[in-house]
Amino acid sequence: MLDQFMSYLGSTLTPGQANNQLWALIYVLIIFAGVSVAVMAMNWLERKALAHFQVRLGPMRVGPHGLLQPIADAVKLMIKEDIIPSEADKFVFWIAPLIGLLAAFTVYTVVPFGPSQAVSDMNIGILFMLGVSSLAVLGVVMAGWASNSHYPLIGALRSSAQMVSYEVAMGLAVVCAILMTSLHGLGLYGVSKLSDGTGTLSMIGIVQAQQEQHVWFLFKFFPLGLIAFVIFAIAMVAETNRAPFDLPEAESELTAGFHTEYSGLRWSLFMLAEYAAMIAVSSIAVTLWLGGWLRPFPNLLAGPTWDFIFALFPGLTFLGLGAIAFLGTVRMPKHPYFKIQTIGLAAFGVVLAGIGVLLLAIPIAAKVSNHDILNRSTEALMNVYWFVAKVAVFMYLYIWYRATWPRYRFDQLMKVGWKVMLPISLGVLILTAIVGVIL
Amino acid sequence: MTKTDENAVSNLPISPLDLETPERPYLDSNELIINMGPQHPATHGVLRVILKLDGEKVLGTECVIGYLHRGVEKIAENRTYTMFNPYVDRMDYVAAVSNGLGYCQAVEKLLNVEAPPRANYIRVILTELNRIASHQLWLGTHALDIGAMTPLFYTFRDREEILKIFEKYCGARLTTHAFRIGGLQYETYAGFEKDVKNFVDFVRPKIDEYEELLTGNRIWIERTKNVGVISAADAIALGVTGPVLRASGVKWDLRKAQPYANYSDFDFEIPTGENGDTYDRYMVRMIEMRQSLRIIEQAVAGIPEGPIMAKVPKVIKPAVGEIYHSIEAPKGELGYFIVSDGSTQPYRVRVRPPSFVNLQALDIMVRGLLVADVVAVIGTLDIVLGEVDR
Numbered sequence: 122m123l124d125q126f127m128s129y130l131g132s133t134l135t136p137g138q139a140n141n142q143l144w145a146l147i148y149v150l151i152i153f154a155g156v157s158v159a160v161m162a163m164n165w166l167e168r169k170a171l172a173h174f175q176v177r178l179g180p181m182r183v184g185p186h187g188l189l190q191p192i193a194d195a196v197k198l199m200i201k202e203d204i205i206p207s208e209a210d211k212f213v214f215w216i217a218p219l220i221g222l223l224a225a226f227t228v229y230t231v232v233p234f235g236p237s238q239a240v241s242d243m244n245i246g247i248l249f250m251l252g253v254s255s256l257a258v259l260g261v262v263m264a265g266w267a268s269n270s271h272y273p274l275i276g277a278l279r280s281s282a283q284m285v286s287y288e289v290a291m292g293l294a295v296v297c298a299i300l301m302t303s304l305h306g307l308g309l310y311g312v313s314k315l316s317d318g319t320g321t322l323s324m325i326g327i328v329q330a331q332q333e334q335h336v337w338f339l340f341k342f343f344p345l346g347l348i349a350f351v352i353f354a355i356a357m358v359a360e361t362n363r364a365p366f367d368l369p370e371a372e373s374e375l376t377a378g379f380h381t382e383y384s385g386l387r388w389s390l391f392m393l394a395e396y397a398a399m400i401a402v403s404s405i406a407v408t409l410w411l412g413g414w415l416r417p418f419p420n421l422l423a424g425p426t427w428d429f430i431f432a433l434f435p436g437l438t439f440l441g442l443g444a445i446a447f448l449g450t451v452r453m454p455k456h457p458y459f460k461i462q463t464i465g466l467a468a469f470g471v472v473l474a475g476i477g478v479l480l481l482a483i484p485i486a487a488k489v490s491n492h493d494i495l496n497r498s499t500e501a502l503m504n505v506y507w508f509v510a511k512v513a514v515f516m517y518l519y520i521w522y523r524a525t526w527p528r529y530r531f532d533q534l535m536k537v538g539w540k541v542m543l544p545i546s547l548g549v550l551i552l553t554a555i556v557g558v559i560l
Numbered sequence: 561m562t563k564t565d566e567n568a569v570s571n572l573p574i575s576p577l578d579l580e581t582p583e584r585p586y587l588d589s590n591e592l593i594i595n596m597g598p599q600h601p602a603t604h605g606v607l608r609v610i611l612k613l614d615g616e617k618v619l620g621t622e623c624v625i626g627y628l629h630r631g632v633e634k635i636a637e638n639r640t641y642t643m644f645n646p647y648v649d650r651m652d653y654v655a656a657v658s659n660g661l662g663y664c665q666a667v668e669k670l671l672n673v674e675a676p677p678r679a680n681y682i683r684v685i686l687t688e689l690n691r692i693a694s695h696q697l698w699l700g701t702h703a704l705d706i707g708a709m710t711p712l713f714y715t716f717r718d719r720e721e722i723l724k725i726f727e728k729y730c731g732a733r734l735t736t737h738a739f740r741i742g743g744l745q746y747e748t749y750a751g752f753e754k755d756v757k758n759f760v761d762f763v764r765p766k767i768d769e770y771e772e773l774l775t776g777n778r779i780w781i782e783r784t785k786n787v788g789v790i791s792a793a794d795a796i797a798l799g800v801t802g803p804v805l806r807a808s809g810v811k812w813d814l815r816k817a818q819p820y821a822n823y824s825d826f827d828f829e830i831p832t833g834e835n836g837d838t839y840d841r842y843m844v845r846m847i848e849m850r851q852s853l854r855i856i857e858q859a860v861a862g863i864p865e866g867p868i869m870a871k872v873p874k875v876i877k878p879a880v881g882e883i884y885h886s887i888e889a890p891k892g893e894l895g896y897f898i899v900s901d902g903s904t905q906p907y908r909v910r911v912r913p914p915s916f917v918n919l920q921a922l923d924i925m926v927r928g929l930l931v932a933d934v935v936a937v938i939g940t941l942d943i944v945l946g947e948v949d950r
Contacts, residue, residue, distance in 0.1 A: 175713035271594050275616070275931070365707065365779055368932075527779045528707025530932045531616055 135325070137230075137241025148240045152229045160396040161191040167520050174524035185466035186449060201385035206268065209382065213267035218383070218390035221260030225397035227253045232404045233325045235414045235504030246324035247295060250405055251288070254360070257398055258284040261362075261379050264391070268382035276378030279368045279531055284360055286535060290542035291356035297349035297546075297553045298409040301338045302330040304557025328413035335420045337412040342556050345549050350410040352546045354515075357402040359538070361395065364523035368531055403515035404508075411511050414504035429488055432499050435506040436481030439473050446470030591619060596934065598627050604701060604938065605945030609922070616930045621923050625916075628949040636909035641667050641741060641876040644906070649735035651913060652947040654697050657690035657726070658889040660739045665820060666885035666896035667741045668870070670878040678866040679743035680822040685756060685859045686729070686738055687821075688852040692763065693722040694890035694942075695845050699770060702842070702939035706783050711770055718766045721759050728755065742872035748863075756860050760853050767849055774842070784839035788925040788937035791836060798924075799917045802892025804941060807844045808836030814888035821887075826858045838940045845942075877904055891915055891942050911950060915943040 125143045129136060136144035165180070165187065172179025180187025205214055231246040233239040243249050258281050265277020303320030321327060331337055338346050359366040368378075380391045407413060416431045447470045453463040483502060487495035529537065592613040598606040606627035612619040632651060636644045648663045649656035661683055668675060675683070696719045700712035723733040728749055730738045738744070774780045790800070792808040805812055813830045815823040831847035833840025878900040886895030892914025901907040918941050925941075926934050 171709075175710050176717050177713060271592060279616075367707070524710050525773070526708060527703065527774075527777065527783055528932075529779055530783055530930060532930060533779075533782050 133237050135233075135237050135239045135242045137239075137243075145240055148238075149230075152232075152240065153226065156226065156229060156397055156400060157393070159400055160393055161195070163396050163400070163516055164191045164194070164392075166516075167523075170517070170520045171524055174521075185453070185462040185469070188466075188469065195389065198385055198389040203385045203387065204382075206270065206382050208269045210267040210269065213263050214382075215387075217260050217264035217267055218387050218394065219260075220263065221257050221394035222390050222397070224253055224256040224260065225394040225401060228398075228401040229404075231324050232401070233328060233408060233413055234508050235501055236325060236329070238414075238501060238504055239325060242323055242325045244326075245322045247299065247322050247327065247405070247409070250324070250401075251292060251295065254398060254401060255284065255288055257394065260391075260394070264383065265379040268379075270382055273379045273381045276368075276381070280362055280379060282531075283362070283366065283368060283534060283538075286538040287356040287359040287366075287542070290352055290538060290546045291360060293543070293546035293550050294349045294353040294356065295405075295409060297345070297550050298327065298338050300550070300553050300557055301341050301346065302327055304553070324408050324413075328408055328415065331412045332415055332419070337410060337415075339410040339412075342553060345553050345556060346410065348545065349549050349553070350406070352542055352549070353406055353410065354518075356538075356542060357406060358519070358522060359534070361399045361402055363395075363399065363519055365526040365528050366534060367523075367528060368534060399516065399519060400512060403512045406515060407508060407511040414508040416503060416507045429484060432484035432487075432503050433481060434510075435502055436477045436479075436484070438506075438510075439477030439480055441477075443470045443472075443474030443477055446473055594931075598624075604943060607919075607938070607943070607945055607948070609934065609938070611931070611934065613931065616932075618926050618929055618931065618934060621926055621934065623919060623922060625919075625945075625948050628945045630950065632950045633909050633911060636906050638905065640904045641878070641906060644909070645739075645741065646735070646737045648911075649737055650946060651911065651950055652694075652889065652891065652894075652915065652944045653734060654944055655690050655694040655890045656735045657686050657738050658694075658887065658894060660737060661687050661821065662885065662887040662889065662894045662896050664739045664741050665887065666883055666898050667876070667878070669885050670881065670883045670898055670900055671741070671872065671876065673742055673870045673872055675743045675821070675870055676867045677822060677864050679868045679870075681859050681863045682744060682748060682868070683739060683821050684823065684826070685856055685863075686726070686736075688855045688859070689722045689725060689756070689759070691852045691890045692849050693719045695849050696722075698845065698890075698939075698942045699842075702936075702942075703774060705935045705939040706780065708774065708777075708780070711773055714766065714770060714773075718763055721762060725752075725755050725759060728752070740869070741876060743867070743869035745869075747868060753860050753863070756856060760857055760860075764850075764853060767846065771846060775846075781839065783932075783936060784842060784940075785837055786835070787838045787929065787933050788940060789835060789837045790921055790925050794924060795836065795921065798921050800892070800921050801917065802889070802914050802942075803841055803844045803848060804892065804918050804921065806831065807833035807840035809834055814886060814893060818886075820885075823855075825862070826855045828852075828855050838936055841940045875904060877902065886912065889914055891944070891947075892918055913947040913950065915941075915945075915947040916950075919943050919948055 125141060129139055129141045129144045132139050132141075136142075136148055168190070169179040169187065180190040183189045183193045205211055228250050230240045231243050231249055233242070233246075261280045261284075262277045265273040265275075265280075268274070299320065299322060321330065327338075334341070339350050340346055358364075362368070380388055383391060418427075422431075446466055450463055450467045450470060453459050453466065480502065483495060484499045486492070487499045592615075594611045594613055595608065596611055597608040608624040608627065610622040610624065612621070630650070632647055635647055639647070645660065645663060648659040652659055664675075696715040700715035703709075703711040726736050726738070727733045729752065730736050730746060732738075790798075790804070790808055792805075792810050795805050795808045796810065800808075801812070809832055811830050811832050814820070815828075816830055828851045829847075831844045831851065833844050880900055880902040882897065882899040884895060884897045886893050888894075893912065894914055895912035897908075897910040897912070898906050899908040922934075922937060922941060925937050929937070
């Protein structure tokens, strides 16, 4: 077992490719924990950001600035009475949230946080992702049907129709990106011909294609890549049932949509699945269009000096977060009632700053000593950092959409999906193919 | 407004909702009867709407009201005229000042006294402030029903400033009991004019802010245009009043049509819509808020000096008779029919609440639309259940 543990160190392959089950398990655990923490952070961030959009403060009571609110929520949901309606189909009712959760988390198997920072590099990675993430609709439909109640049933029907419709446009947008991995045109678009193009469905392969072609697919065949990206970005919001496409759980119409009858832990599983799915589709978008783990301007600002500067970003980010926490400590009311909160916030700031210092120390030490392991950690750190940073932008957009827009009506949603998004994505697909082969 | 619209014969397809859902032999698909409310986030209180659905399509609705019935009209028969005055605030509790104005003026008419001009000017200022507050609350909740969360908080933030003025004036924020029969009890506080002027300057850009979020928004337009259309003829036949009627193109506003409380002194316009859809009703109310600001500005600039109370006996004992007086409340025509038997207590008080009458239009407005539109239409009718049930 130790052999298995040690032998993988220094490998440039994913554990799945290296056939190393132990490390695959470790990666799975890391990702599971990481996504769960990210969901909690997202929960807090959404409530705070939304509150600040809406001239209020959001959670302020549990912990300094409500930092412990997600934990309090989780505890509350866990100790709540678990109600199964007497008319419900108990087995289906029980299994529905698990299917949603399973679908949301299985996707992360192929999400590439770096060239070797993924559980596995499947050669059909993107297909696997689309396939598994669309299983989530099964959980929703089962939940709505098993509740044996009117509002959940309508919510479930809405969401199944919605998810299926938007998957079509989403799939076509994805095909554009896949075409771009192999087609580079004849130079009209200034796309580099460094590689012959390796048409690939592998998530890692897609990012590597962007690396080799020196262009994020967002900018490739301008504006075709951009349009395909926008289609994907809209479809992914609809796919995850978020505002302005949050019809299945439209609060003002269907009280809570498909999970009206759910409570306590089961309900929280749905929430967890929803947020995990949001992160998952954002990861797909980042991988396909925004160069995955690649840092900004890898070619324009190339060279070891720039590499070093960009390697400082993770540490600086955490130091910045620590500074914000410190600022919060200073601005805390001086009343004794807030003493514990002030200490807590200061401690949180120290922890963040400590992480920041650690993350700064690694690239600096690597720069000084040029040690192999340090170099490789710096590299891994950079990859994961830029990937997560890009995903975070999408998560912020989700909150922004929710604060800004009203909700579409069901027929309008369908109209947008089938009559607007589908023709545009088909057109972009054909144009991409033409441009890639002819121009 | 065109004359033909007003005179057109309305054939309202109103029939009681048939709650039978006959079994269909194929696919085992029935029409669905759904209960929306009384505990539902979008019914603005405790309205219960029985919906008959074919999929998402609404075949018919039936409103069940009375969950907030407190017997206000019956209470009036056991209270003196003065004692009943605070009760009317509890009907349309988001526009309490308007309710008070209507009641006080009705009793004044019965007593044949007239409030002095200074009192009337202050009444107009407070009533128009209240109209803005009521419309702001409507806008916030209506937008929330359609899924836009943020306007709610903006409107509540700005409505707060109006409530502060009320609080400074009479001590209460919501159920103000601001007016007395014959005029006002309180003189304005020092700085009242300044506060009101500041508020006008403060809220004007805020109304633009709400419009920025919604008016040009594609989703908002799609959700409101051609939704819940009611023709002028139907609206008149149903007795619909207020912004809902004006959005259908009928230029009918009691402030202009039968001026009361010195409204004829002020220069303002009555906005009307064309299509009678939800978007028009939204625009009418947005313009009304701006017109109210105009009225307030003129009234504040021209408050005359003088007494604030007419000569009213300590014990109010109107002569035997009856009176109907109505005013333009934020939601429509608010009328009071008071019968006096010569004693200190009214023999009968009947209120004509705008929300109750407007709610009748719900059924013909939503037939054939989708479930989501029911919510939008309930919001656009701007009902307050306290007033519907009384």
